[in-house]
Amino acid sequence: MKPLILVSNDDGITAPGIRCLVETMLALGAEVVVVAPDSPQSGMGHAITMNQPLRLQRSQEFGPDVEAYQCSGTPADCVKIAKHHVLKDRRPALVVSGINHGSNASVNVLYSGTMSAAIEAAIEGLPAIGFSLCEYGPGADFSHVGPWVTQICQLALAQGIPPRTALNVNLPRHDPARPIRGLRLARQAHAKWQEAFDERHDPYRRPYYWLIGEFINLDPAADTDEAALAENYVSIVPCRFDLTSYTALDTMSQSWALPLTPPAENGVPPQPVASQDYGLAQ
């Protein structure tokens, strides 16, 4: 029996990246269902639509053999409506998102609509992978990624993905002089965008601002996704959606002197921590 694979993305259903992903999944021998945004949703993070209804329309984008839908919502919305309305009792063996036009390595994962679709699937208990190519723009060259995407999906179907985990896969850009060297597991690099706002004025002399920025990798270690990509490996970061910092919990239970579990009941309700004067007005 063919494994059922759900495909989504954040660049929209007409983007070359999702076409590459759908064709790779078909070549893998999968039954493919696509639910993808009807317009580009880059930078949407884990947004969901609550104050407006969603539209969902059958799409012929991938021909008569692929059950495809375009949705007016975000990538997370697409996975939700796919799971609860389109697929219902059909459980996908794998959910794949992408292939994003542009890197989602390092902190970019936080802003990524591609990864929010994968994380939403993981919350639903489904094995999920977000794929991104480190080349931005509608003309990005996906000709080299097929075998790598295939290999990762085969490993995921055969070996599984740990529970409550979505994989963040980033693929080096195509360079015939520098072929991809392999797959590498990695952790998320600590990096940031050194940002600025470009101030311009409209024809009515009112200011408006464009976000511009430069990516700064603050993490020189060899085990990060940025290091893997720099050495021309495909990076694979397993991502969780429990944001709790257990290290910070330990630190703060000392420094803030607050309980982690309820105090023993003795008939007297626990009192708030005494208000202290930290040099501020009370």
Added chain:
Amino acid sequence: MKPLILVSNDDGITAPGIRCLVETMLALGAEVVVVAPDSPQSGMGHAITMNQPLRLQRSQEFGPDVEAYQCSGTPADCVKIAKHHVLKDRRPALVVSGINHGSNASVNVLYSGTMSAAIEAAIEGLPAIGFSLCEYGPGADFSHVGPWVTQICQLALAQGIPPRTALNVNLPRHDPARPIRGLRLARQAHAKWQEAFDERHDPYRRPYYWLIGEFINLDPAADTDEAALAENYVSIVPCRFDLTSYTALDTMSQSWALPLTPPAENGVPPQPVASQDYGLAQ
């Protein structure tokens, strides 16, 4: 010298929740700068605006003594433009976001614009807290939260917040018969939304869908944010923005048999993992 506190939110600059937060920060003796969305941004997750410019306008919402701006972007955009354009060399002692109208405990943190503002500040290296009240709607009652918000901000200013961490604070709703019992550090509960889509038809007989859902706590332990709130404690979860699952990295380095660091160089380029037949077409 008064500490500088930056205030943002996701319900928009006119929401009662941000008014309560601004007034609490003023009562604390802080110099307050507000940069908040000009319209409600609930459920925006960590969205940022890249394909459109942003508008930023001086606002008199909090009177002449508070430097306030309304911005056309998302909560994460507000923190970025506050840091890099409004404040520039003025470094806030604390960034606070909220008070959200509705809980951001458990997995809700992932969809939360309130927390995305706090996490964006943490990425920028600033101590940050997102506050949410477990009461939804514009008529939410914030009359009881002042002392608790004050106490948490005083602790944050005095004891600090661990680096690369933003606090997710959720406050029980007002119930005069059941006063809040104290502050409690907690971890993010494992929970999910049991979701459905309500299908309706527009006057032109085309279908549209409303997301509806029921919150299911899958985590009976006593040390979660949901448990703290159920016992009428204020929950404080330290959140990180490194999404790497180190447990899954360990598991997968065995089960997937992939390297975590670059293989030793010996003149032979590393080979891709041998393609295997997992019962799928090659």
